[in-house]
Amino acid sequence: MVERRTPIPVPEAVSRVMEFAGKGTKEIVSIEASYGRFLAEDVIADHDVPHFDRSPYDGFAVRAMDTTNAGLENPIEFEVIEEIGAGSVATKKVEAFQAVRIMTGAAMPTECDAVVMLELTTEYERDGKKYMSIKRPFKSGDNVSFQGEDTKKGSVLVEKGVSINPGVKALLATFGYHQVEVAKKPVVGIYATGTELLDVHEELAPGKIRNSNAYMISAQIERAGAEPKYFGKLPDDFELCFESIKNAIDEVDVLITTGGVSVGDYDYLPAIYEKLGAEVLFNKIAMRPGSVTTVAQLHGKLLFGLSGNPSACYVGFELFVRPVVRTRLFSTCPHQLKAKAVLDADFPKPNPFTRFVRSKISFSDGKLVVTPSGLDKSNVVSSLAGANAFMVLPGGTRGFGKGDEVDVLYLEDQEGSRWPWK
């Protein structure tokens, strides 16, 4: 008999899952290993920037008051008493009409309050002493980077939950974070179910296909920022599936299975969840593909039963698993970034339910343009490779045409969206 299931709307499904998203945990990594990890602490300035008054140019540090009368017809001469490289400090006191040769980034001598750029000076020697002269006046503060003008000590520069990109890593270095508190990667387990599945290295056989979903999801898990743990594939054998899944649960933060969630005679996941005593949060969603996506929770741990169909599996991961992963990485925007884009092709299919179409976003003349992948069947396999977005077509709509504005979820963005999608 065909089991009757009641489909729930996508937002309701997401909300039910997110109730059990759980919390992140922290670990310490060296700054060298921090790229791409997610901050588990705010980055705070441990000092002013600059932390001393410094010269932004190569030139001469002077007392501005000595330059007041300088002009094209009235060059003013300064004795150059010292030279300071970046990393060094002045050792002599600067008196009237004396100057210090100063390099970019070097600390200003205490008595000086302006820097004259090298190009604006004439240098010469006389009686074994060094001099330079200038032909214009400078005001106090000219060409000086003052302590704290860029950042005050104690400022929060980057917030917890942000992914560590090159700029964030530069800040970590600047402010002395040689050890960084980052979110521990949640471990996401994967079991692929189905007697039809072969391993990647196996030769094809009649009726069999190679297991691709587990490898695809594993990459989706890495892209989301978590650690995949692939347990292998399971044949359609209830007891074996039950025992394997039961044993895997304790080893992971989240468990994904692929296949076995439909209403076929070998779709064992519903019965396995029942025997485990897990609470099924939903087993039917008003969406295509992936309507049979089933999610259960056992003692607060999420068990995702994704469809065995590759498109449905892909969509199910990004909609439901990814925000759980990102929440555990302390992100405040754990959902895929939602944006508007212009449709670049006709999409004539009507949409009885919300449809997520794997698509490619590109940029043209300042606009986001979206092209559905694999519109013609001959392209359906390789279209997997080019997708970087979902086009979201609301349920209850007819087909869409080229030039229509549609919603898209951008899969390769690191920033994400809050819920409900902005």
Next chain:
Amino acid sequence: MVERRTPIPVPEAVSRVMEFAGKGTKEIVSIEASYGRFLAEDVIADHDVPHFDRSPYDGFAVRAMDTTNAGLENPIEFEVIEEIGAGSVATKKVEAFQAVRIMTGAAMPTECDAVVMLELTTEYERDGKKYMSIKRPFKSGDNVSFQGEDTKKGSVLVEKGVSINPGVKALLATFGYHQVEVAKKPVVGIYATGTELLDVHEELAPGKIRNSNAYMISAQIERAGAEPKYFGKLPDDFELCFESIKNAIDEVDVLITTGGVSVGDYDYLPAIYEKLGAEVLFNKIAMRPGSVTTVAQLHGKLLFGLSGNPSACYVGFELFVRPVVRTRLFSTCPHQLKAKAVLDADFPKPNPFTRFVRSKISFSDGKLVVTPSGLDKSNVVSSLAGANAFMVLPGGTRGFGKGDEVDVLYLEDQEGSRWPWK
């Protein structure tokens, strides 16, 4: 004395560098370790998809000719002689008015040419035999996925040089690539020069700053797809710098130094390149920041002298080093993706030279919007963290205003652009 250098345009500088970009090399990794790597071979279908005629639904496989007379008032009865799960094949010959219960993905029995979905049938038993009946006719081919209809054996599905994303990995699994030929990551060495530099774990001291450029570049190298090798920092000591750089060259594919390329008295890189016998490709570019970026080649190996200024260093890497890395990863679009965006703030500074402004791209109402980072000085440090793009303002232009359309380079895209920028 101030050395006179002749600035060259950015495209000329890029072209000079790219002449020495070199070629990629290959290595083999397991499919498990392939996510994020770059393909060094085309992905080719080793079989048709589907590789046998199969059922896309749970239902019954029948001979369409037997259904011709079925109608609402004329149900036609079929004897169900067998059941085929996905991964199994039929063992019995299907005769007239016989059917086979078939699961999603299972192979069609040879004699059958249509699938009746489960929902459209009535099942019952009689005298210990199973039957089902249907009330509408089916045509030959109805609900059958035919061998090769998605992809023909031998098709090129993904081309060499593409980054392995979840979809590409699914294809690798489907077509039996348990070992994948990927581009070996070029090794990019880094030396940070400057007596002012402290290690990240060191306490601040007067005149000193912590070395952040090396850590930032190291992340930029990882983002580009290469392997960073950080040699450490060097004080402003000519002989020590010369020996260290000389020894590092043989250990890397590309060597980056930061600092020492300006015209200050401690800017030793020009003299080091000379003593090494390296050919300086340019030492002045008509751009801001990073005008002093210097690139040399020694026996065809590129030596990048990036500025010690963090912004200039960041820009220099993305414009000149990144396309070299991506070329060695077999990418045909090694340069940053160029697009148009609408400026979201006034940028009143005139641009005597081409200016690359670290900025943040966001999407609003289907448009790309760009906001310069760190417009006000108080934000200049943390703006490093938020940048995901450069705004490109051509030389010889005055300030730009909110609402103006500008060029942007999008740093977090994986696709890139060909040269010259489209």
